Amino acid sequence: MQQLTDLFPSPSIGPFGRRLRQPRGGRIPVTVVTGFLGAGKTTLVRNFLGRPEGYGTALVVNEFGEVGVDDALLRASTDETVLLGNGCVCCTTRSDLQVALRGLVADRERGIIPHFRRVLIETSGLADPGPVLQTFATDRALGGEFYLEVAVTVADAVNGADTLDWSAEARKQAILADRLIVTKIDIAEASALEKLTARLRELNPRAEIVTAVKGEADPALLTEAPAPSLGGVDNEGARGFLAEAAEAEHSDGIGSFVLRQKTPMAWATFARTMEVLTSLRGEDLLRVKGFLDVEGCRGPVLVQFVQHLADPPVELESWPGGTRETRLVFITRNLPEKAVRDLFAAVSAVSTA
Amino acid sequence: MSANDQSPLASGANESIEWNFKLIGHHELGGFGGMGEGMAVQVAPDGRRIIWLAHESAPKNFTGVDVSDPRNPKMVVQTALPHNNVRSNSLELTGNILAVAYQTKQHGQTPAGFELFDVSKPEEPKSISFFDCSGPKSRGVHQLWFADGEYVHMAAGAADFIPNNDLDDQCYRIIDVRNPSKPEEVGRWWLPGTRQGDNVPPPVRHQKPLPDMGFRAHNTNVYPQRPDRAYLGYLDGGMLILDISNKAQPQLISRWDHSPPYSGFTHTLVPFFNRNLLIMTDESTVDRAADWPKLVWVLDNRDETNPIPIATCPMPPVDTWGNRGGRFGAHNLHENTPSPHCWYSEDVIVGTFFNGGLRAYDLSNPYQPKEIAAFVPPAPPLSRAGAIQLNDLFIDERKIVYTVDRIIGGLYILEMGF
Numbered sequence: 001m002q003q004l005t006d007l008f009p010s011p012s013i014g015p016f017g018r019r020l021r022q023p024r025g026g027r028i029p030v031t032v033v034t035g036f037l038g039a040g041k042t043t044l045v046r047n048f049l050g051r052p053e054g055y056g057t058a059l060v061v062n063e064f065g066e067v068g069v070d071d072a073l074l075r076a077s078t079d080e081t082v083l084l085g086n087g088c089v090c091c092t093t094r095s096d097l098q099v100a101l102r103g104l105v106a107d108r109e110r111g112i113i114p115h116f117r118r119v120l121i122e123t124s125g126l127a128d129p130g131p132v133l134q135t136f137a138t139d140r141a142l143g144g145e146f147y148l149e150v151a152v153t154v155a156d157a158v159n160g161a162d163t164l165d166w167s168a169e170a171r172k173q174a175i176l177a178d179r180l181i182v183t184k185i186d187i188a189e190a191s192a193l194e195k196l197t198a199r200l201r202e203l204n205p206r207a208e209i210v211t212a213v214k215g216e217a218d219p220a221l222l223t224e225a226p227a228p229s230l231g232g233v234d235n236e237g238a239r240g241f242l243a244e245a246a247e248a249e250h251s252d253g254i255g256s257f258v259l260r261q262k263t264p265m266a267w268a269t270f271a272r273t274m275e276v277l278t279s280l281r282g283e284d285l286l287r288v289k290g291f292l293d294v295e296g297c298r299g300p301v302l303v304q305f306v307q308h309l310a311d312p313p314v315e316l317e318s319w320p321g322g323t324r325e326t327r328l329v330f331i332t333r334n335l336p337e338k339a340v341r342d343l344f345a346a347v348s349a350v351s352t353a
Numbered sequence: 354m355s356a357n358d359q360s361p362l363a364s365g366a367n368e369s370i371e372w373n374f375k376l377i378g379h380h381e382l383g384g385f386g387g388m389g390e391g392m393a394v395q396v397a398p399d400g401r402r403i404i405w406l407a408h409e410s411a412p413k414n415f416t417g418v419d420v421s422d423p424r425n426p427k428m429v430v431q432t433a434l435p436h437n438n439v440r441s442n443s444l445e446l447t448g449n450i451l452a453v454a455y456q457t458k459q460h461g462q463t464p465a466g467f468e469l470f471d472v473s474k475p476e477e478p479k480s481i482s483f484f485d486c487s488g489p490k491s492r493g494v495h496q497l498w499f500a501d502g503e504y505v506h507m508a509a510g511a512a513d514f515i516p517n518n519d520l521d522d523q524c525y526r527i528i529d530v531r532n533p534s535k536p537e538e539v540g541r542w543w544l545p546g547t548r549q550g551d552n553v554p555p556p557v558r559h560q561k562p563l564p565d566m567g568f569r570a571h572n573t574n575v576y577p578q579r580p581d582r583a584y585l586g587y588l589d590g591g592m593l594i595l596d597i598s599n600k601a602q603p604q605l606i607s608r609w610d611h612s613p614p615y616s617g618f619t620h621t622l623v624p625f626f627n628r629n630l631l632i633m634t635d636e637s638t639v640d641r642a643a644d645w646p647k648l649v650w651v652l653d654n655r656d657e658t659n660p661i662p663i664a665t666c667p668m669p670p671v672d673t674w675g676n677r678g679g680r681f682g683a684h685n686l687h688e689n690t691p692s693p694h695c696w697y698s699e700d701v702i703v704g705t706f707f708n709g710g711l712r713a714y715d716l717s718n719p720y721q722p723k724e725i726a727a728f729v730p731p732a733p734p735l736s737r738a739g740a741i742q743l744n745d746l747f748i749d750e751r752k753i754v755y756t757v758d759r760i761i762g763g764l765y766i767l768e769m770g771f
Binding site for chain 2: 004018
């Protein structure tokens with residue numbers, strides 16, 4: 001069977017398309033902000049919109065009332081969309097997030113609303129962020145148009161630790177975040193802050209934890225993904241996945257682990273293993289994200305899964321930090337690291353036999 | 354009724370767009386910021402990086418801008434034309450030699466031809482020679498290509514070129530400039546039937562409502578990968594590939610003419626050699642998109658004797674963009690000009706679309722080009738178009754993008770973010 005690259009070959013295009021300078025390529029970056037009730041999500045978002053870096057943001061909320069759009073900022077509105085100052089637009093997900101996002105893209109294309117540069121989704125209260133992340137995890141839905149740049153969870157230092165104790169949704173928000181922003185540190189007891197930080201670190205050892213006071217935070221925290229952490233064990237030349245310190249399983253049966261491998265992997269091995277995993281245990285794969293060193297590819301191949309859905313893989317121009325190594329983060333429920341490792345090993349053995 | 358009229362959010366339509374391009378510099382060129390379609394980057398003997406820019410029309414001839422620091426562009430020289438009946442809308446550079454095209458308003462006027470300048474000292478361009486193309490039915494040179502330091506390929510009239518129709522007055526001419534002080538013509542090609550005395554009938558002219566724009570050469574690109582091929586846009590004649598292995602007698606290899614039903618003015622033809630593709634534009638030449646659609650076409654060129662159109666690059670909807678002011682539609686492309694100071698890309702197309710601004714397309718899948726970046730600045734102050742009219746672009750090997758406004762806005766300098 002002829003491939004596109006046979007008809008129209010290119011030294012700069014790999015099996016996953018044009019090699020990208022950054023993962024989102026030409027897609028619209030999306031920031032998802034979740035947070036505990038009263039943690040100060042809205043203050044953080046409003047502060048961001050008011051800064052020059054917030055220019056050209058399309059804000060998606062459940063209800064206008066929640067974000068408290070200032071009358072002075074309001075320029076024009078329809079039932080579902082309002083224009084804000086600063087080239088921003090705000091719309092509600094009254095019907096459905098996908099419908100709202102499609103509407104934004106169509107209106108942007110037609111010049112009806114400003115040509116926004118990013119989408120910021122503020123989820124309501126203690127929502128499970130899973131379904132929102134899932135929206136962007138497949139090209140069948142919106143993955144071809146949008147790219148989930150960063151998922152941020154806001155927790156307040158005063159009540160955060162207690163919230164984590166009683167709320168499974170809060171724990172899931174913390175576990176699935178790329179970045180955790182701790183607010184109200186100015187009015188919290190030092191011991192409460194310590195307790196919250198320790199609890200967050202335990203739940204999500206890989207996320208960046210930063211603090212904010214009265215919504216004042218570096219705008220980049222809402223627009224840029226944390227740099228992938230590097231380093232770790234050094235077993236140059238070893239075959240198969242390397243061992244990394246095992247992590248304890250949290251309450252709710254949710255745990256996370258990292259698979260690392262120094263040697264390139266056949267794409268078929270990865271794809272087939274993930275096919276088995278997603279078909280048998282899709283709902284327990286809360287999030288899988290990382291860089292793959294794929295045989296025949298120059299750059300790292302970025303892969304992302306949310307449950308049974310896969311974001312289209314993209315190849316980047318170069319390896320972050322110059323370190324060539326497969327590094328996959330799994331956040332799973334009742335699915336132990338060993339089972340995943342064994343499955344990769346088994347598929348690999350069968351594939352190469 | 355346009356979409357704008359229907360929406361209470363209509364004010365958004367006139368906001369500027371900076372999507373995956375970042376504006377880092379802007380120069381209004383001393384108030385003479387109506388720019389043509391000649392742009393070339395030189396690294397001068399003293400190490401400064403100069404971009405040479407052709408003007409859309411008189412009174413200015415060409416302008417050099419020091420873009421060593423693209424955030425702080427400095428105009429170093431701006432030259433004047435002898436009178437207002439001539440324009441120099443095209444230029445190219447090899448090494449330190451700048452070739453500038455002169456086209457007059459009327460047949461028989463002068464100067465009609467091209468001039469070579471030594472720009473080793475950018476502040477002091479020195480004329481080396483002038484090649485005269487004037488004649489009773491000639492307006493001189495509209496566009497030229499000068500990439501190998503040896504030959505100028507151009508769309509030009511000639512003293513002895515008498516067309517059957519006055520609109521067909523510029524053919525493809527090849528000029529040997531290996532001795533730059535004494536340029537000599539070595540070959541010529543024209544669409545059969547356009548010159549008086551041809552033994553075939555003249556081409557059928559475009560009938561109303563299509564505009565009759567003329568069967569004449571526009572871009573005449575030749576690349577080192579195939580020095581035996583010339584890639585021509587031939588306005589109402591469509592696109593052409595010529596065999597120029599014998600420059601004295603160019604031979605037609607293939608021609609794709611989509612008009613009618615399209616409205617001609619085929620402008621640029623860029624081959625992507627590795628990818629067996631051709632990228633072609635039709636220029637929009639009428640305000641308010643009256644000649645829509647003017648497109649960027651992708652052609653399958655696996656068999657150069659039979660190029661097949663397989664896609665066009667998506668443009669924003671004409672109902673909201675057509676009335677924004679001035680022209681809306683395709684024009685120039687980044688042409689992978691063979692120069693050490695030019696970015697080379699066969700997987701991304703970047704082009705200018707007048708009020709549609711500057712747009713970039715991912716060509717990973719040539720059947721489905723996908724827009725990945727756009728730059729549409731606000732209307733420049735005092736622009737009679739009332740909207741930006743981005744005319745041409747050049748991307749240097751540092752991936753810095755230069756683009757110019759056709760009316761008054763001057764030079765915009767951008768970084769690519771995709």
